[in-house]
Amino acid sequence: MKNLVFDVNVVLDLWLERQPEARLLQIAALIDCQRTGTALGWIASPSLHVLEYLAYRQFKHEGADPAEAKQTVKQLLAKLQQQLRPLSAFGFQQDNALLAQTDLEDAQLVAAASVLQGPTAIVTNDKRFATAGSNLVQLKPAEVADWLGQSKPSENLNFVDLQTQQDAIRPQLEQHLHRVLEHGQYILGPEVGELEQRLAAYTGARHCISVSSGTEALLISLMALGIGPGDEVITTPFTFVATAEVIVLLGAKPVFVDIEPDTCNIDATLIEAKLSDQTKAIMPVSLYGQPADMDAINVIAARHGHLPVIEDAAQSFGATYKGSQSGNLSTLGCTSFFPSKPLGCYGDGGAIFTSDDQLAQACREIRVHGQSARYVHSRIGVGGRMDSLQAAIVLAKLERFEHEIVQRQAVARRYHQLIADQAPQVQRLPWPKQGRTSIFAQYSLLTRQRDPLQAKLKAQGIPTAVHYPVPLNAQPAYQHLCCPGCTPVASRIAEQVMSLPMHPDLSEADQHRIVNALGEKQHRGVASPSTLERP
Numbered sequence: 001m002k003n004l005v006f007d008v009n010v011v012l013d014l015w016l017e018r019q020p021e022a023r024l025l026q027i028a029a030l031i032d033c034q035r036t037g038t039a040l041g042w043i044a045s046p047s048l049h050v051l052e053y054l055a056y057r058q059f060k061h062e063g064a065d066p067a068e069a070k071q072t073v074k075q076l077l078a079k080l081q082q083q084l085r086p087l088s089a090f091g092f093q094q095d096n097a098l099l100a101q102t103d104l105e106d107a108q109l110v111a112a113a114s115v116l117q118g119p120t121a122i123v124t125n126d127k128r129f130a131t132a133g134s135n136l137v138q139l140k141p142a143e144v145a146d147w148l149g150q151s152k153p154s155e156n157l158n159f160v161d162l163q164t165q166q167d168a169i170r171p172q173l174e175q176h177l178h179r180v181l182e183h184g185q186y187i188l189g190p191e192v193g194e195l196e197q198r199l200a201a202y203t204g205a206r207h208c209i210s211v212s213s214g215t216e217a218l219l220i221s222l223m224a225l226g227i228g229p230g231d232e233v234i235t236t237p238f239t240f241v242a243t244a245e246v247i248v249l250l251g252a253k254p255v256f257v258d259i260e261p262d263t264c265n266i267d268a269t270l271i272e273a274k275l276s277d278q279t280k281a282i283m284p285v286s287l288y289g290q291p292a293d294m295d296a297i298n299v300i301a302a303r304h305g306h307l308p309v310i311e312d313a314a315q316s317f318g319a320t321y322k323g324s325q326s327g328n329l330s331t332l333g334c335t336s337f338f339p340s341k342p343l344g345c346y347g348d349g350g351a352i353f354t355s356d357d358q359l360a361q362a363c364r365e366i367r368v369h370g371q372s373a374r375y376v377h378s379r380i381g382v383g384g385r386m387d388s389l390q391a392a393i394v395l396a397k398l399e400r401f402e403h404e405i406v407q408r409q410a411v412a413r414r415y416h417q418l419i420a421d422q423a424p425q426v427q428r429l430p431w432p433k434q435g436r437t438s439i440f441a442q443y444s445l446l447t448r449q450r451d452p453l454q455a456k457l458k459a460q461g462i463p464t465a466v467h468y469p470v471p472l473n474a475q476p477a478y479q480h481l482c483c484p485g486c487t488p489v490a491s492r493i494a495e496q497v498m499s500l501p502m503h504p505d506l507s508e509a510d511q512h513r514i515v516n517a518l519g520e521k522q523h524r525g526v527a528s529p530s531t532l533e534r535p
Contacts, residue, residue: 007124117163176392189388205353207360214336224362265292286316289439315441407504423519
C-alpha cells in the first residue's frame, strides 16, 4: 500500500480553514485515507509540536481565550492521531538529516518518511523538501488522487513481501520492541507470556509453549513423548528436512508414507500398512498451509494403542480443519515463526500447542535444559526458549493477522482463476478440500518444464521457488531409511512442483504480470491431468 506523509501546512489549512471549501474537503478526505483503505496516512512525530504551537498561536491571534485555544488544539491533535499514524524520528537520524537541509522539522520529516518501505509521498503545498537521492515524491493535495490511482507492476517482485507488511504495522512494532528495550527482560519476558496466552486462545488449545524455532518445537514435542532409539515415527517424505531430522537426532527412525496427489499431504489410507510394534507416533505435515486429513489420522492412531499425533503446522498456522484451528487438531501441534511464514518474526521462533497438562509441563521443562526449578534438572533438555524481542514482533503482527488470512485467500483465489483462464498449460493444485481452509503459505502448481519456466520468469523479474525438489527418502542423509520408489507420488510431485510469489499484499497488477508470463506459449509443460476444483 502507498504511504502519505502530511506536511504541517496542509494540516493547518484544514484546521484553520485557510482554503476554499472544496480544497478543505479534499484535504479532509486525504487525511481520512487510512479509514477508507486508500493509503497509509502518517504524521511525523516532530511535526506534532509544530502543529500545536502554530495552531495555538493562530487561534489566540484570532481572539480566542488562551485556555479555550489550548483545549481546541488538544482536541484537534487527538483526532489527528486517530486518523494518521505517528512516524518516529530517531536520534541517530538527526545528524544526517541536518546535513541535507537547514530546517530541522523538514529534515526530521524527510528522515522519518525515508524509512517507509512502500511508495511514499509527502503531501505539501510548496514542495520545499530536499528529497534528492530518496524514493520520496512530493505532491500537492490536488495531485494525490492521480498518484494513488497509478498502479504499475514492480520491476522486480518479492517472493514474500515483508516490507509492505512492516509499513502497515510499524507503530505496533516500535511500541512492542521499545517496551522490551525498556524493561530489559530479553529471555522469557512478559511478551513471551502474553504471546503464549493469545496463541493458546486463538487455537483453542489449553497450552501454548513458545520455543526458539519450528524445528525445536518438533524436537521438544518428540522428547516430551519419550521418543528415542529403536522407535519409529510415521511421517511424510515431502516436507522440509526438519520434520525427519528431529526424529533421527533422537535415534528414532522416520517411516515415510507417500502423499496425496491433490493436497501433497500424507495419504492417510496408506499409514496402517506402515505401522509396526516400534511405531510410537505419527507426524503429519500440513503442507502449503492446508491441514492433512487429521480426523482419519487420529482415528488410526486411536485404533493402534492411542498413538500420539504431532501435527507439523509450520506452514498452516491460521488454517482450519472442520472448524478447528491448525495446531489444535491432535495430541500436539507445532508451528514456526520463521520470517517467511504466514505469521513470522524477524529471526527464528516457534510454538507447541497441546491440551495435555503433563505434556505441556514436560515441554516447558525441556525448553529450559530440563529444569523443573532453578538449577534442578529433572530431565534431559535443550536451550529452546523464544526470546522476548521475537515474541514482541509476533505480537505486533497478530494485530493484522486476520486481515492477512483473508488477503492470502483472495490472492490464491485470483491466481486460481487467472491460471485457469490464461495459463491452462500449467496444472493448479486443487482448491482446499471441503471442510478445510488453507493459509496459503505457498501457492504451488505443477509443470513438466519447471527449469526453463523458472529461468524465463527470473529473466522477467519474477522469483519462484521449489517446495521441495527432492523427497526426504531420496536425500543422501535419509535414503537408507526407505527406497525412493516406495513413494512414487512424492517423487513425481517433486519433479514438477513450483511455487509463485505469495503474500497478502500482492497486487492484482503483479498477479496479472506473473500469470501472463506463465501463459506465454513457448513453455507448454502440462503435468498429469486431473479434475481440478474451482474455488
